[in-house]
Amino acid sequence: MRKILTTSFLVVVCNFILWNHLLQPKKSVLIVCLIFGVLVYFAFSILPERFSERNLKYMTLRMKALYGGCELLTVFGYGFMLEVVLYVILFFVGKISWKVLVGNFLVFLVLFLFLEIQGVIRLLLLSKQIKIGRKLILMLFWWIPLFNIYFIRKITRVARVECEVESHIAQMDAARVENHICQTKYPILMVHGVFFRDWQFFNYWGRIPKELVKNGAHVYYGKQESALAIEESGKELSIQIDQILAETGAEKLNIIAHSKGGLDSRYAISQLKMYPKVASLTTINTPHLGCKWADILLKKLPPGIVNQVAKTYNRMFKRLGDSHPDFMGAVCDLTEARMVSFNQEVENQPEVLYQSVMSKMNSPKSAGFPLNLTYRIINRLQKEENDGLVPITSGKWGDYLGDVSVRGRRGISHGDMIDLFRENIDGFEVRNFYVDLIKDLKNKGY
Incomplete structure (x- = not known):
C-alpha cells in the first residue's frame, strides 16, 4: 500500500x-x-x-x-x-x-x-x-x-x-549468536578438492567459513596444493593437522572435506596414522568409488592433448604458488580402477566418525561448462543421478546423511556445495547447510 x-x-x-x-x-x-x-x-x-x-x-x-x-x-x-x-x-x-x-x-x-x-x-x-x-x-x-x-x-x-x-x-545469526552453535569440541579443518587452492587469492569455500566463524566455529584450511596424487596431498594434510593441533592445543580435529579432499583425508587418517588426531571426517561430494568419466576421458583423448593440458596446468599453478603440481597424478587417482585398489588399502578407522553427503543436479542446466557436459556423460554411461562430476552412489561413505537437492530443473551441482559462485539458490541456503552440519557434530560431542 x-x-x-x-x-x-x-x-x-x-x-x-x-x-x-x-x-x-x-x-x-x-x-x-x-x-x-x-x-x-x-x-x-x-x-x-x-x-x-x-x-x-x-x-x-x-x-x-x-x-x-x-x-x-x-x-x-x-x-x-x-x-x-x-x-x-x-x-x-x-x-x-x-x-x-x-x-x-x-x-x-x-x-x-x-x-x-x-x-x-x-x-x-x-x-x-x-x-x-x-x-x-x-x-x-x-x-x-x-x-x-x-x-x-x-x-x-x-x-x-x-x-x-x-x-x-x-x-x-542475531538469534543464535549467543548460543555459539558451531563451537565444536574440536576445531574444524576444511579440506579443498582438486584443481583449486583454499588459502591464496580466492576462498574455495565462498561465504561458508565466515558464517561458521560467526556462529562460534574455529576454522582452519587444508592448504594442500591444487593438484597432486592422493598420497602426496595426504602427506601435506598430515603436516597441516599437526600444525593446527600444536597451535590450538586441541587433542583432535574435525575434517570437512570436499571432492578429492575427502580421499586425501582418508589417506592421511589411515595410511599416515593420523586417526588418533582426527575425531570425524565428513566428506562432501567425494568420489569414493571413482569417476567413470575420468576413465573414459583418459582412454578416449589423444595422449598428446592430455599431456599438453597437464603441462599447461602445472606451469600455470607453479606461477600461482604450487611447488610441484601434478595434474596427471590427481586425475589418475580419480578413476574407478584406482579407487578399487584405494578402498582395499585405505580402511576406515574405528576411532573416527565417517559420514558423507552428496548433492544432485536435476538437468544439464543446473550448471555451466564443464559440469553440464560431464553430467550428460555420467547419465549416458551409468544412468545415475549425479552432481555433474560424481555419481551419488560413489559419494556414499560411512554414515550417509542424504542427498541434497531442490525441486525443479536447477538442482545442486558439485560447485554449489562449496558456494563456488556465491549464488543464492531457491530452496537451498549453503551457509545454513554447513551451520547445521557443524551444529550436528557439536551435538554428537565432536
Missing part, C-alpha cells in the same frame, strides 16, 4: 506543470505544494528504502542501499505506466494544449529517469547475485522504453531476493 501511495504521489509531483495548468491555484499554494513535493522527491531519491514497508533492522548498509535501488526501479516502472495511462486519457479528452503536454512530459521524463539511473547504478555496483551478463545488458540498454521496464523487473526480482536472503541470514 505504501508503495502505491509513494508512486502515485511522485507521479503527481512530476506532473506539476499539468496540474498547474488545469487547477490554476494561487501562487502561495503552488509554491508550498512545490516545496513539499520537491522535498519528498529528493528524500525518496536519496533514501528510497525508508519509504518501503520492509523491516530494515537486519540489513547491512550495502543491503539497504541495494534494496533502495529496487524501490527506485519499481517506482520508476509503475510510475511510467501510470503516466502512459494518464496521457491516453488526456489524448481522448483533447482539451489541453500540446505544448503543455509536451513540456509536462519532458519534465516528468527527466525526473523519473533520474530515479531510474540511480536505481540502475545501485544494482550494478551493489548486487552480487545479478550475473555479469545481465549487468552488461542493463548498463547498455537501460534507456530503451518498454524493454527497460521488462528487463529491470526481472533483475530487480533477483536483487530483492538477495536482500531477503541476506536479511534472513543476519536475523538468524
Whole structure:
C-alpha cells in the first residue's frame, strides 16, 4: 500500500506543470505544494528504502542501499505506466494544449529517469547475485522504453531476493549468536578438492567459513596444493593437522572435506596414522568409488592433448604458488580402477566418525561448462543421478546423511556445495547447510 501511495504521489509531483495548468491555484499554494513535493522527491531519491514497508533492522548498509535501488526501479516502472495511462486519457479528452503536454512530459521524463539511473547504478555496483551478463545488458540498454521496464523487473526480482536472503541470514545469526552453535569440541579443518587452492587469492569455500566463524566455529584450511596424487596431498594434510593441533592445543580435529579432499583425508587418517588426531571426517561430494568419466576421458583423448593440458596446468599453478603440481597424478587417482585398489588399502578407522553427503543436479542446466557436459556423460554411461562430476552412489561413505537437492530443473551441482559462485539458490541456503552440519557434530560431542 505504501508503495502505491509513494508512486502515485511522485507521479503527481512530476506532473506539476499539468496540474498547474488545469487547477490554476494561487501562487502561495503552488509554491508550498512545490516545496513539499520537491522535498519528498529528493528524500525518496536519496533514501528510497525508508519509504518501503520492509523491516530494515537486519540489513547491512550495502543491503539497504541495494534494496533502495529496487524501490527506485519499481517506482520508476509503475510510475511510467501510470503516466502512459494518464496521457491516453488526456489524448481522448483533447482539451489541453500540446505544448503543455509536451513540456509536462519532458519534465516528468527527466525526473523519473533520474530515479531510474540511480536505481540502475545501485544494482550494478551493489548486487552480487545479478550475473555479469545481465549487468552488461542493463548498463547498455537501460534507456530503451518498454524493454527497460521488462528487463529491470526481472533483475530487480533477483536483487530483492538477495536482500531477503541476506536479511534472513543476519536475523538468524542475531538469534543464535549467543548460543555459539558451531563451537565444536574440536576445531574444524576444511579440506579443498582438486584443481583449486583454499588459502591464496580466492576462498574455495565462498561465504561458508565466515558464517561458521560467526556462529562460534574455529576454522582452519587444508592448504594442500591444487593438484597432486592422493598420497602426496595426504602427506601435506598430515603436516597441516599437526600444525593446527600444536597451535590450538586441541587433542583432535574435525575434517570437512570436499571432492578429492575427502580421499586425501582418508589417506592421511589411515595410511599416515593420523586417526588418533582426527575425531570425524565428513566428506562432501567425494568420489569414493571413482569417476567413470575420468576413465573414459583418459582412454578416449589423444595422449598428446592430455599431456599438453597437464603441462599447461602445472606451469600455470607453479606461477600461482604450487611447488610441484601434478595434474596427471590427481586425475589418475580419480578413476574407478584406482579407487578399487584405494578402498582395499585405505580402511576406515574405528576411532573416527565417517559420514558423507552428496548433492544432485536435476538437468544439464543446473550448471555451466564443464559440469553440464560431464553430467550428460555420467547419465549416458551409468544412468545415475549425479552432481555433474560424481555419481551419488560413489559419494556414499560411512554414515550417509542424504542427498541434497531442490525441486525443479536447477538442482545442486558439485560447485554449489562449496558456494563456488556465491549464488543464492531457491530452496537451498549453503551457509545454513554447513551451520547445521557443524551444529550436528557439536551435538554428537565432536
